[in-house]
Amino acid sequence: MKKHAPFRFCIATFALFTAGFVGAAEPATSAWRLIDPANTLYMELDSGRVVIELAPQFAPNHVTNIKALVRAKYFDQQRINRVQDNFVTQWGDPNFAGPLGDAKRTLPGEFTRSAQGLPFVPLPDPDTYAPQTGFVDGFPAARESATGAAWAVHCYGMVGVGRGNESDSGGGTELYAVNGHAPRHLDRNITIVGRIVQGMDLLATLPRGKGSMGFYQQPSEHTVIKTVRVAADVPEAERTALEAMRTDSPEFQKNIEGRRNRKDEWYKVAAGKIEVCNVPLPVRKVRK
Amino acid sequence: MKKHAPFRFCIATFALFTAGFVGAAEPATSAWRLIDPANTLYMELDSGRVVIELAPQFAPNHVTNIKALVRAKYFDQQRINRVQDNFVTQWGDPNFAGPLGDAKRTLPGEFTRSAQGLPFVPLPDPDTYAPQTGFVDGFPAARESATGAAWAVHCYGMVGVGRGNESDSGGGTELYAVNGHAPRHLDRNITIVGRIVQGMDLLATLPRGKGSMGFYQQPSEHTVIKTVRVAADVPEAERTALEAMRTDSPEFQKNIEGRRNRKDEWYKVAAGKIEVCNVPLPVRKVRK
Numbered sequence: 001m002k003k004h005a006p007f008r009f010c011i012a013t014f015a016l017f018t019a020g021f022v023g024a025a026e027p028a029t030s031a032w033r034l035i036d037p038a039n040t041l042y043m044e045l046d047s048g049r050v051v052i053e054l055a056p057q058f059a060p061n062h063v064t065n066i067k068a069l070v071r072a073k074y075f076d077q078q079r080i081n082r083v084q085d086n087f088v089t090q091w092g093d094p095n096f097a098g099p100l101g102d103a104k105r106t107l108p109g110e111f112t113r114s115a116q117g118l119p120f121v122p123l124p125d126p127d128t129y130a131p132q133t134g135f136v137d138g139f140p141a142a143r144e145s146a147t148g149a150a151w152a153v154h155c156y157g158m159v160g161v162g163r164g165n166e167s168d169s170g171g172g173t174e175l176y177a178v179n180g181h182a183p184r185h186l187d188r189n190i191t192i193v194g195r196i197v198q199g200m201d202l203l204a205t206l207p208r209g210k211g212s213m214g215f216y217q218q219p220s221e222h223t224v225i226k227t228v229r230v231a232a233d234v235p236e237a238e239r240t241a242l243e244a245m246r247t248d249s250p251e252f253q254k255n256i257e258g259r260r261n262r263k264d265e266w267y268k269v270a271a272g273k274i275e276v277c278n279v280p281l282p283v284r285k286v287r288k
Numbered sequence: 289m290k291k292h293a294p295f296r297f298c299i300a301t302f303a304l305f306t307a308g309f310v311g312a313a314e315p316a317t318s319a320w321r322l323i324d325p326a327n328t329l330y331m332e333l334d335s336g337r338v339v340i341e342l343a344p345q346f347a348p349n350h351v352t353n354i355k356a357l358v359r360a361k362y363f364d365q366q367r368i369n370r371v372q373d374n375f376v377t378q379w380g381d382p383n384f385a386g387p388l389g390d391a392k393r394t395l396p397g398e399f400t401r402s403a404q405g406l407p408f409v410p411l412p413d414p415d416t417y418a419p420q421t422g423f424v425d426g427f428p429a430a431r432e433s434a435t436g437a438a439w440a441v442h443c444y445g446m447v448g449v450g451r452g453n454e455s456d457s458g459g460g461t462e463l464y465a466v467n468g469h470a471p472r473h474l475d476r477n478i479t480i481v482g483r484i485v486q487g488m489d490l491l492a493t494l495p496r497g498k499g500s501m502g503f504y505q506q507p508s509e510h511t512v513i514k515t516v517r518v519a520a521d522v523p524e525a526e527r528t529a530l531e532a533m534r535t536d537s538p539e540f541q542k543n544i545e546g547r548r549n550r551k552d553e554w555y556k557v558a559a560g561k562i563e564v565c566n567v568p569l570p571v572r573k574v575r576k
Contacts, residue, residue: 085489086444111556128413128563156374156469165553180492181444181469181566185550185559201373201496204468208489262473265453268399271473275416278469 031251032243033138034286035197037231039063041070042240043091043199044226050199051231051240052159055139057118058152059110059193062161065103066172066193070228072101074173079222080206084214086180089203090162091225092173109167110191115143115150121248123256125273129153129184133276135247139195140276142187152192155182155277157200161191179204182277197242197283241286255280319539320531321426322574323485325519327351329358330528331379331487332514338487339519339528340447343427345406346440347398347481350449353391354460354481358516360389362461367510368494372502374468377491378450379513380461394459397451398479403431403438409536411544413561417441417472421564423535427483428564430475440480443470443565445488449479467492470565485530485571529574543568 035053043050056063069075075091078098082090120143122134130142133153140158143150152158159177163170170191177196196203206223209216216222231239245252256279261270323341331338344351357363363379366386370378408431410422418430421441428446431438440446447465451458458479465484484491494511497504504510519527533540544567549558 085492109556125416126414127416128561129559167556183566184563185547185555185566187559188557189555204373205493205495207493259473267473267477268397268455269476271417271475273416275472278471278473 031246031249032284033246035242035244035283037234037239039194040197040231040242041066041194041228042231042234043075043228045202045223046226047202048199049240050202051197051242052194053138053197053244054194055137055152055192057137058113058139058141058150059161059191061107062110062170062172062191062193065107066175067230068101068103069098069172070230071233072099072103073227074098074100074103075225075228078225078228079219080203080225081209081222082176082213082215083179083203083206083208085208087178087183087214088176089179089206090174090176090214091223092162092175093222094174098173104171105173106169106171109161109163109170111167111188112147112149112151115148118143118150119248120150121252123274123276123279125260125275127276129187135252135276135279135281138244138247138281139192140279140281142276149188151188153182153276154178154184154186154192155195156180157196158192159194159196160186161193163190177203184277195281197244198240242283243286245282247281255282319534319537320572321534323530323532323571325522325527327482328485328519328530329354329482329516330519330522331363331516333490333511334514335490336487337528338490339485339530340482341426341485341532342482343425343440343480345425346401346427346429346438347449347479349395350398350458350460350479350481353395354463355518356389356391357386357460358518359521360387360391361515362386362388362391363513363516366513366516367507368491368513369497369510370464370501370503371467371491371494371496373496375466375471375502376464377467377494378462378464378502379511380450380463381510382462386461392459393461394457397449397455397458399455399476400435400437400439403436406431406438407536408438409540411562411564411567413548413563415564417475423540423564423567423569426532426535426569427480428567428569430564437476439476441470441564442466442472442474442480443483444468445484446480447482447484448474449481451478465491472565483569485532486528530571531574533570535569543570 039054041052054063080091081093127133133142140153140155161170162174211217260274327342329340342351368379369381415421421430428441428443449458450462499505548562
């Protein structure tokens with residue numbers, strides 16, 4: 001029944017997006033970097049663990065602040081209170097009186113930073129929103145020569161800091177993850193603090209809130225966050241040890257090219273181009 | 289607690305994407321078109337109704353074939369057998385011996401068509417994948433002057449026809465909907481037959497399959513499709529009467545511009561551009 005088999009495109013896609021990926025032609029070890037436990041968060045839900053890699057390159061103050069919130073156990077028993085279809089899953093009820101510890105409730109936004117000193121790996125392909133896109137240490141990013149600014153971009157699974165109308169009204173007590181098509185109009189308007197490297201499906205499959213902007217209308221609809229911990233604070237045996245493909249490696253370039261111009265039999269027309277949010281950022285479990 | 293309120297961007301986004309949208313400044317009636325019941329499918333799940341608007345402009349033979357399959361009740365008791373995170377939700381088990389009726393199992397692919405005669409409303413913004421993007425009768429689309437071809441593009445919620453390696457190996461017995469970031473590399477490689485205009489959340493929230501490419505490993509994990517019907521075949525009282533904003537209307541242009549350069553207080557930097565899959569395609573219930 002080969003003729004009637006389900007469509008089989010993107011075996012590679014699937015494998016590469018999966019933490020457990022072990023490729024047939026495995027890249028050299030140097031193409032992979034350990035995801036630093038000191039900049040990794042575990043959000044524990046009843047459904048499993050969500051692993052977030054933080055991006056101090058782009059938001060040093062927010063990353064410090066969020067780790068302080070986590071260490072104060074601010075997020076323990078907090079709630080996922082908003083899921084808007086094809087947009088964001090958000091957690092951190094503003095009415096929740098969690099302990100702040102050494103953290104501040106608000107900080108000036110870190111929407112962009114200087115591109116100087118960033119190991120920016122550019123993508124040659126055109127982009128609708130930015131003059132230049134690419135990758136910095138595993139994060140999809142953009143930069144602009146006119147202003148010298150760089151910023152992380154809102155791809156699927158990226159994590160940002162909720163705020164009110166003022167630029168300095170967020171601080172990390174409310175966070176969101178992109179659960180649909182990249183809302184790139186948010187770029188440069190909000191602080192991105194990281195990306196989900198495992199467990200995004202747990203956030204993407206939550207029921208959509210029926211209230212305005214996807215907020216749940218009843219607290220009973222909320223998903224309770226059991227705990228959030230910095231991975232480095234978790235006993236090693238309980239960690240999810242992950243490594244990410246280095247975005248400055250030749251293997252990553254090969255990976256991009258394989259997606260830009262697919263060679264497998266299924267494809268009839270190669271795209272010839274690739275958009276930053278369609279580039280796979282492979283993550284896998286560390287092999288012991 | 290205004291300072292600590294959750295981020296409030298995109299009130300308009302939410303409203304516009306929602307079928308029940310009634311804007312404060314309502315466009316004139318002429319900006320809206322009834323979604324034709326003769327080219328609308330209702331897929332009934334235990335969780336609710338998924339409404340699909342078919343696109344005979346792009347895939348006339350497949351649309352005819354799928355309606356024949358529906359009328360033969362091919363899809364009744366069929367299964368959703370694949371959900372791959374940030375990619376597709378797919379239904380139609382190839383091993384399912386449903387009745388074909390007047391339909392064929394396979395057809396030549398309708399991956400592109402001539403751009404001639406299509407009421408193409410172009411978008412001036414640059415795109416990574418196509419020389420020109422825009423809209424045709426409510427469907428996001430692209431065209432290319434070099435070849436004179438046009439095609440519907442893979443945005444969130446678009447519905448396509450699963451196939452094997454051969455271009456003529458699909459026919460509509462297996463369908464998928466995009467549940468994440470637009471996989472635009474599929475454009476021109478597969479037949480798009482429509483878009484989901486209500487109930488996409490029901491498909492996007494399904495558990496991800498743990499098998500290769502998101503296929504479920506056990507039939508017990510499948511979601512059963514109770515029935516699929518052509519809306520015109522359903523008694524009027526049981527229909528979901530929807531209308532869509534005309535993509536050739538001035539109101540739609542205003543809508544795009546409002547998203548391209550947001551004026552609300554929350555935004556600090558206007559994107560200045562918009563990508564075809566970020567343009568809202570407003571749908572609302574018909575008011576009686």
